[in-house]
Amino acid sequence: MSEPRSADDRLELIRQLNSLSQPQFNELLFALRPPGGVVPGTASAQGDRSKALLDWAEGPMGCGLSKLEQVLEKTRNQHLRKFSSSSEAQQIRIKLLRRLKNDINLRLETSLHKLVKIDLQMEEQRQRVGQHPQLELVPEDSLESAHSPVNRVFRPLGVPEASETLEPAQRLLTVLERSDVQGKLLILGEPGSGKTTELVALAYDLLTQGEQDEREPIPIIFELSAWKVGTSIEQWLIEQIQAIYKVPPKISRQWLKDEWVIPLLDGLDELGLENQRKCVIAINEFLDGQAYPYSVVCCRREEYEQGQIDLHELNGALYIQPLTPAQMQDYLRDLNRFSLWQNIEDSPELLELSRQPLFLTMLVVAYQGRPIGNEAELFNAYIEKQLSDPRFQGAYPPQKAPSQPKTLHYLNWLAQQMEKAGKTEYLIEEMQPSWLSPVHQGLYGLSVGLMGGLSVGLMGGLSVGLMGGLSVGLSVGLWGGLIFGLLGGLIFGPDKTIEP
Known part of the structure; x- marks a missing residue:
């Protein structure tokens, strides 16, 4: 024995x-x-x-x-x-871990949830992935995590006296490592409930493991809003790793084959219902027969239900429950902002909205004494507060920042372009000429054609000038480049999208 x-x-x-x-x-x-x-x-x-x-x-x-x-x-x-065995792959892994850790730290530091920790209740709903219901996560006030905005206790449903307290920084990891979950988990919640924050905190813990042990795989958060219909999840992951982190496809493909990547998939609901269904099928196909240490998917509850197709290759599902009035009162009391409770209680719409941690923390930031009665007033007050804060003036000299109406105009335009492009995170290097209006696209095409024509003309003029006179050669080259550059811009200018 x-x-x-x-x-x-x-x-x-x-x-x-x-x-x-x-x-x-x-x-x-x-x-x-x-x-x-x-x-x-x-x-x-x-x-x-x-x-x-x-x-x-x-x-x-x-x-x-x-x-x-x-x-x-x-x-x-x-x-x-x-x-x-590949020194190149090992060096890339080290650099990628450093980049991922910096990104995760930045997201945690700038998270609204960092203002103060909120104890959330999380209930296991395994039926969402075709499994039998079993467990529940409930708050534990005596625990506090350095990275997660929530504190919890793990408790079987129907057995309130038998609870198991989980270590704060390892809480989700402990659930993932259960033999019945096997690292395959779905996180559901309402808008603003903290799904992405939970995913980021989990990524931090997994990255810490990866730094301490070279045998541990690399957790990477992927935005499913960028998934293209008809592309396999494996191929899409390879393309995303190359586009965002500049890892050569041959290396990322080997990593996926050897299961050295932990795919943390966020924003399934942002694809639209029809594409969401297709993506669920693609994820199930990707996970079928795979033994990835962990695979986590985040989605809004309502959209997941509307899709009517389960992620049946996952083994567990957690639902982040809305805050109760008692939790909201405790939160406001801890911040010495309990006077806000009367404002919340007097508005049924605001009360329902504040049951999600994101909107409750937004209210704490935005409230300046004037009543806020609905979602539109909350967002307007929050945006006005952020735009008027001197700390958020960026690189502009004092008193030189654009006016609020002008800033809001361009933010609205940028949001519309990102929505059309299916992007949830703004990166300046991913802006495309196709985002511009037709008039500005034409001007962009002329500019590109003109610069290209002048460059070619200048080089050609120098070559001719060395043989037949510099001034003549430069004149001919520059004029020729100007004419052909403008013609090229007019003819080919409208079709010049730069994909990452």
Whole structure:
């Protein structure tokens, strides 16, 4: 019989077994040689296979946990050597981890939820992914996380006296590592409930693991709003990693093949209902038969329900519940802004809106003594407060910033262009000429044609000038470049979209 191990040791063993790719797991089985029928075949879930192997290893007829750990470590190290064999890939991994950590830190620092932590209730709704309901997450006031805006306790439904307190920074990780979840999780919630903030906090914890252990995969947040219909999720991930992080496709493709990337997929609801359904099918196809250590998808509850197609390749689903009046009162009291409660309570629309953490924190920032009774007034007050704050004047000298109406005009224009392009995050390098009006597109085409024509004309003029006189050559070259550049801009100018 195998030597006894603590619950933590067994949990770590099952986590490592679940993180193996299918080829690695098969190598492990070949080395340990359990009797036929003990471990289910490859069609079974990875968690079921891992549990069966662990039960056999520590049983009276098994190889023993020490032998299992020894062979498991050898298998993982062999895979690590294969992964690390390319110095180029290793250097890119180090740089990517640094870039991702900086991005995540910035998002956490600038999050509205950073103002003060709010205890949220999260209920497990496994039926959303075709599983049976089982668990609930409820708040625990005595816990506090440095990175997550929420504190929770893990409790089985219907057994209130039996609760398990989770470590703050590892709370979602603990849920992901459960044998029944196997790292495949759906996060649902209402607009402003904190889904993306939760995903960012999870990415931070996973990145910390990746920095400490080269064998840990790399978590990357992807915006599903950028997914193109007809593109496989794997190919799309490769394209996104190249476009955003400049990782060569051959390396990212190998990373995905070896399951060294943790895809954290945000914004499923931003695709529109029809494309959302197609994306769900593509995600299910991508995850089918894969053994990725973790895969997390975020979506608004209402849009997910309207899609009527489940992410059945995921094993768990958490729903972030709206705040209760008592939670809102505690939050305002902690900020010494309890006077706001009367304003909220007097407006049914504002009360419903404030049940989401994002809008409640916006109200705290925006409230300047005047009543706010609905969503439009809240957004107007928040925008006005942010635009008038001296800290947000950017690079403009004092008193030189554009007027609020002008700023709002261009922000509105930019938001419209981003919505048309299916983008949720503004990056100046991703702006496209197609965003311009037809008149400005024509001017842009003329400018590009003129600059190109003058450059070619200048080089040609210099070449001619060396043979027949510099002044003549430059004159001919510049005039020729000007004429042909303008003609080229007029003819080809309208079609010049620059894709990233």
